[in-house]
Amino acid sequence: MRELHGIQQTAVDLFASAFALYFVYAIIFSEPFFITTPIYLCCSYILAFCLFPARESSPRDRITALDLLLALATAGITAYFMVQYEYYVQRAGLFRTQDVVAGLVAVLLSIEVCRRVLGWSLPILSLAAIAYAMYGNWIPGALGHRGYRLDRVAGQIFSFDGIYGSVTSIYSTYVLLFVIFGAVIQSCGMGTFLLELSKSLVGRLTGGIAKTAVVSSGLLGSVVGSGAANIAVTGSFTIPIMKRSGYPAHVAGAIETVASTGGILMPPIMGSTAFILAAFTGTPYRDVALYSFLPAILFYWGIYAQVHMLSQKLAIPMQPAEESWWAIIRRDGYMLLPIVLIFVLIFQGITPYRAALWAIAAMLALHYLTPYGGKRMNLWELVRTFGEGAKLQLSVGVSAGVIGIIISMLVLPGLPLKIGSYAVAVSQGNLLVLLFMMIVVSYVFGMGIPAVAAYIILAVLAVPALTEAGLPQFNAHMIIMWFSLSALWTPPVAVGAFVASGIAGASPSKIGWYSVKLGISLYIIPFLMAFGTIINGSVPEILFAFFATAIGLYGFAAATEGYVGRPLAIWERAAFLILAILAMYPETTVRIGGMLLFGILLVYEHGSSWIKVLRRARSSAQGASTSKMEGSSWLR
DSSP: OOOOHHHHHHHHHHHHHHHHHHHHHHHHHHHHHHHHHHHHHHHHHHHHHOOOOOOOTTTTSSOOOHHHHHHHHHHHHHHHHHHHHHHHHHHTTTOOHHHHHHHHHHHHHHHHHHHHHSSSSSHHHHHHHHHHHGGGGGGGGGOOOOOOOOOOOHHHSSTTTTTHHHHHIIIIIIIHHHHHHHHHHHHHHHHHHHHHHHHHHTTTTTHHHHHHHHHHHHHHHHHHHOOOHHHHHHHHHHHHHHHHTTTHHHHHHHHHHHHHHHHSSTTOOOOOOHHHHHHHOOOOHHHHHHHHHHHHHHHHHHHHHHHHHHHHHHHHOOOSSSHHHHHHHHHGGGGGGHHHHHHHHOOOOTOOHHHHHHHHHHHHHHHHHOOOGGGOOOHHHHHHHEEEEEEHTTHHHHHHHHHHHHHHHHTTTTTTHHHHHHHHHHHTOOOHHHHHHHHHHHHTTTTTTTTTHHHHHHHHHHHHHHTTTTOHHHHHHHHHHHHHGGGGGGGSHHHHHHHHHHHHHHHHHHHHHHHHTTTHHHHHHHHHHSSSSSSOOOOOHHHHHHHHHHHHHHHHHHHTTTSSSSSSOOOOOOHHHHHHHHHSSSSHHHHHHHHHHHHHHHHHHHHHHHHHHHHHHHHHHHHHHHHHHHHHHHHO
16 A cells, blocks of 8 residues: 555545445445445545555555546546436346446456556456457357357446446445454454453463464454454564564464464354355355354364474473453453444344444444553544545455456356356266365465455356255355465465565465465365265254364374374374374264274373373372371371
8 A cells, every 4th residue: 555645645544434434324324235336336446546556666655646537537437327327227238338438447447446456366357257258259169158249248347237236235235344343443452452362361371372373363353354454463463473482484474374364264253255155145144154153163273283283393382471361351351242242133133234333333332431451542543443444445345346347247148057067067976076176276266366256256156066066055155165265375376475474574485385284174174064064964963073073183283293292103194194084074983983093093192191191190199198197297
C-alpha cells in the first residue's frame, strides 16, 4: 500500500470509514442486494486505486491523476448500472451498444485493480476465460462449444451473473462485516490478550513459545478469518521470539504460517471461504461451523504434535508465563464475550453477518466500559478503525470482479459439467484418484491466487466431478475448501509464506516447503471426509474416527520429524508411518488393529522413560513418608 500524507490520507481514511459504516447501516436496515452489491464493488475498486500504485515506479506517497481517472470511471459505470437496473431485469439477454461498452470498461477496471493488489495470476485466468467463451468453436472435442459474440460476453459479465454476482454479494455481507469485526477487536486489544492467554496455557511446556504461536494463531484466526492478516498480527510477536529461542528462521516462519492458515478452519467465525461454502451448498452456516470443529481440532493437533517433537529435537527451552491462565481469565476474561456472543447467536439461527454486527457492538461497549490496557479510543480512532476494516478486506474485494468474470465465462458454455464428466472418465470413477487429481489442481491454482479465489474456481470446476463419483455435495465442497487453503503456503508463489518471510528474515521458498511438511494434516483430513466418518455418521462413529485420526496424525508427526523422545531409526520411522495409515484406514477392524499395534510401539519407545518416571515418583513418595516419620519423632 501507499503511505499517504496530509489531506489525501485524511480523505482516503474518511472514504474507507464511510464505506465500512455504510455497510453496517445496510445490514441494520436490510438494504436490497441490487444496491449494496454494486456499491461494494465500486468502493473496493476506488479505495484500491487510491492505495495501490500502478507500477513500481509510481509515486508511493500520493494519488496520481491516472488513479483518480480510474476511480471516476468506476463510479461512472456503477451509477450507470444502478440506473439501468430495471432495464436489465425486464429485457434480459438484449444488449445495446452502451451496455457492451460499459461491460468492456468493467472488465478492464476489474483486471487492472486486481493486478495492482494481487498480481497477474487472476487477471490472466479471467482473460483466458473470456477467450474460451468467445472462441470455444476453435477447440476440438468435448470441451469445445459454438462460441459467443462480444455483446453476449460483455452483457453476461456486466450483470448479476458476472461481476455483480453471488461472490460479490457474499463478500459485501458476510466477509466485510467480519473483517470489520476483526479490525475492531484488534484495536481493542484482542490480539495481545489471546497471545498472553495462549502463553499461560502452553508456555510452560516443551517448545512453549512455538506452541503459543500455534494456539494463539488458532484462537485469533478463528475471529480474524484471514490467513495473511493473522500471520502479520501474531507473527510480529511470535516469530522473533521463536528465533531467539533457537528455532531456525524458516521453521519459525513456517510454524506461524501453517498455524495462522488453520485459523480459517476454526469455528465460530472461520474465513470467507466458509461463508461462500454455506451459500453454494445451501447449508446453514452454523452447520458448516459444527461440521468443521473436529476436523479443525485435528488439524491443530497434527501441528502441535509435530512442533512438540521438533522442539525436543532442537532442545528448545520452556517459556513460562508470568501469570496463570486463570488469573488472566479472571482479570480480562470479558474480552472473550463478543466471540461467545457470535457463537451463541449463530447457533440460535441468527444470520452470521447480524451476529457479527452484535459482536461489534458488544466489543465496543466493553472497550469503553473497561478498556483493555486502560486506554480508550477517541472518536477519530474509532472511525479510522472501521476504515482499517475496509482496507483489510481489499485483497478479497478486488478479486470479486475477476472471479465473477471467470465463473460467468466458464458457466456460460457449461464447462464445469464437461470437466466433471471428463475427470470421472479419466479416473474411471475412482474417488481416490480424483482426490489426488484435486490436490494437483489445487497446487497449480495456489500459485498466486488467494485461497478464497482458488476455492471458488475449484468449487465450480471440481465439485461436479466429485459428486458424480458419489460424494455428497457438502463433503465435496469441504474437501475443496481444505485443499484450496494450501494456496497460502505452496511455493513458488505463496502469500502467507511471503508475509512470514518479511518478519522472519528467511526465504519465502524455504518457509513454503517447510509449511508443506508441517501442514501435512491439511492434505490427510480431506481424504477422511471422503472415505471416513469424521463429518458423516452417528456421534459414536464420529468420536471413534476423531480418536483414531488423532493417533494417526501423531504417527505422521513422529515419522516426519524422526524424533520421539530420542532420534528414531529408519525402521522406527517407517513403522510409525505404516501404523498411522492403518489407524486412519476407514475400515473399523483395520483401525482397531492399527491402534493396538501403535500402542505397543509407543510402549516400546517410551517404556523405559515411563518406568524411570514411576520409580522417581515412588522414591519421592518414600522420601516424603520417611521425612514425615522423622518429623513426628522429633515432635515427640
